[in-house]
Amino acid sequence: MNTSLAVPAPMPAPPTQTDSTFISNVLTRVNNYRKQHSAAALTWDATLAAYARTQANGCKAVHTGKYGENIYNFWTTDPNPNFTTWTNSAIDFWMSEAPKYTVSNPAPAYHFTQLVWKSSKRIGCAWSVSKCPDTNYYFYCEFDPMGNIAGQFAANVS
Secondary structure, eight states: OOOOOOOOOOOOOOOOTTOHHHHHHHHHHHHHHHHHTTOOOOEEOHHHHHHHHHHHHTTSOOOOSSSEEEEEEEOOOOSSOOHHHHHHHHHHHHHTTGGGOOTTOOGGGHHHHHHHOTTOOEEEEEEOSSOOTTSOEEEEEEEESOOOOTTOHHHHOO
């Protein structure tokens, strides 16, 4: 009689902020959206990505104010979540705010406006290293220089 207990398989870890496939996926998706809005391509910044990882590991959706910042979180019962799909979903979700944007009232579209902000030049993104105690995974992207500056929307979002 076998009395050993089956050990559940560990949850897959999200990609690290230094994973070249993850970086390429983020840059391709973000820069394709930026191109649609006449914004130059962003470059990857390891310092911003490390900061994003620290923020994501905080397991809270709290804006810090140090950089422009977009946050996304999700929970799943899937034992093997596809983080490429979830990364794309996060970026697509931010972009989905575009129809809500107006220069006179940009607040309903702040994720979108940061994503396509013309003065931003660098980006760094990261997932939390594992599922957080609240059962969510957190995804942060940091932008520098930060966007969403009052009085500058007309010049930076098209």
